């Protein structure tokens with residue numbers, strides 16, 4: 001052991017989710033150390049569909065433009081739909097135009113951003129760079145060997161694989177983003193549930209000029225039925241960089257020699273003698289599984305460590321990045337003493353049901369795909385929800401006392417705060433741009449009374465709060481129509497207000513200004529930041545009774 005070290009949050013795993021976790025934590029000002037076993041980030045293009053909700057989070061991190069500027073994102077900006085062919089050069093046998101990008105490309109009503117196809121080997125370095133810029137300590141070639149949690153923190157043993165040196169680190173919390181085979185999950189004895197294994201796939205990344213058999217088609221994925229084995233072609237740049245996913249039986253890994261991969265590519269392309277260069281080959285186990293718990297005391301599971309799902313729907317890495325975003329502000333608020341540790345229990349309560357729902361939807365889409373090639377009934381499974389519903393419409397339980405008695409409709413507590421366009425300093429922005437590191441109270445154009453009352457309530461509790469009153473904010477003059485649309489989309493009147501969490505979810509709303517707006521905001525902040533707990537007369541925690549409606 002060379003040194004005793006301290007950090008606030010130790011993150012195990014430097015994949016998409018661990019890197020996102022490190023970036024979000026540092027963005028919140030939390031000291032964080034990330035360790036990744038591999039000496040480099042993944043060189044293999046794996047996940048690529050970055051959904052609009054994840055793009056909103058990357059936008060908040062200041063990464064939206066950098067992600068859209070990557071080579072894969074620029075090359076695939078207009079790709080849409082999934083097709084099935086005998087071979088790429090041969091007959092097309094099916095086309096799937098629902099559930100995927102083509103019917104949700106116009107997301108202007110829902111989000112200030114949209115889908116982006118950016119391969120993981122380009123996205124991970126951007127997350128690494130941003131986390132590093134924001135102050136995270138990122139150690140490659142370093143593995144977590146063990147972690148013991150106690151009442152006050154976690155003691156972790158790390159190993160620098162290059163030098164073979166060990167090191168003990170003390171952290172307040174550990175986030176295990178150590179992938180589908182999570183050793184942390186296994187060490188904690190946390191089981192999984194779900195449909196289980198769905199197949200083994202070999203991902204072959206290759207270079208070959210497919211411009212001619214491709215023609216003018218620009219798909220997201222192309223199933224190939226004529227090779228005698230279930231496989232699919234995925235474009236990386238629509239020209240000479242591609243992926244071939246090939247299904248195989250466990251034990252057959254060794255048969256994927258370079259020569260066989262070249263033959264498979266030629267067969268899938270339908271071009272004998274095609275010049276093919278295999279870049280990398282990666283086995284991958286597709287499954288639908290969710291961990292039984294996402295938290296064990298001071299240890300949290302995130303990303304594939306918490307849930308795995310087939311790539312149909314491109315939900316996998318997106319769900320993991322959104323786990324990290326959900327957890328980061330909570331850890332930050334607890335570490336700064338602004339929230340009680342009970343807030344951390346909402347991570348499991350909120351994210352596990354989302355994982356269950358999303359895994360179920362990914363598995364349904366996986367089972368539905370043979371329909372495209374006429375190998376299943378013509379009608380889609382009615383249990384399959386539209387993509388935008390899976391991506392945006394999940395709902396967290398409203399904090400006890402945090403609701404206003406109206407549980408349904410847009411702007412209801414527990415739902416993602418809706419996007420409403422704003423003009424700020426002459427530039428087109430979104431209400432989503434108001435939600436960043438602190439809770440935010442947004443009041444309607446007749447809600448001036450909220451401003452001072454809410455600020456005083458927050459200051460009295462020693463918690464941060466940004467307050468925006470739409471009509472009176474010089475930066476957001478906007479036409480009255482925008483305010484009307486803000487009211488409608490949040491289910492409040494012009495004197496009402498909405499309390500939004502730093503992750504952009506509605507914590508509480510008041511349809512109209514109550515008699516004592518300061519008391520209402522104080523109660524709402526307490527319900528948000530100290531869920532289930534409040535201080536009794538003796539200073540000990542007790543269950544907080546629901547306060548019911550605060551609407552006048």
Ligand SMILES: Cc1cc2nc3c(=O)[nH]c(=O)nc-3n(C[C@H](O)[C@H](O)[C@H](O)COP(=O)(O)OP(=O)(O)OC[C@H]3O[C@@H](n4cnc5c(N)ncnc54)[C@H](O)[C@@H]3O)c2cc1C
Pocket residue numbers: 012013014015016017018035036037038046047048049120142143144145177178179180183203282283284285302303304305311313314315316317318320
């Ligand atoms: C071949 C392949 C293709 C995929 N295609 C898609 C797709 O098209 N769409 C989609 O949405 N999803 C896809 N996925 C899934 C998607 O890539 C994952 O959901 C996402 O990458 C999960 O990220 P993660 O960070 O949770 O886990 P991972 O990316 O698995 O990262 C975990 C990291 O933890 C590290 N690690 C493990 N143990 C330790 C330790 N003890 N100490 C330090 N580091 C450790 C590992 O080295 C690894 O880098 C694919 C996955 C694979 C493997």
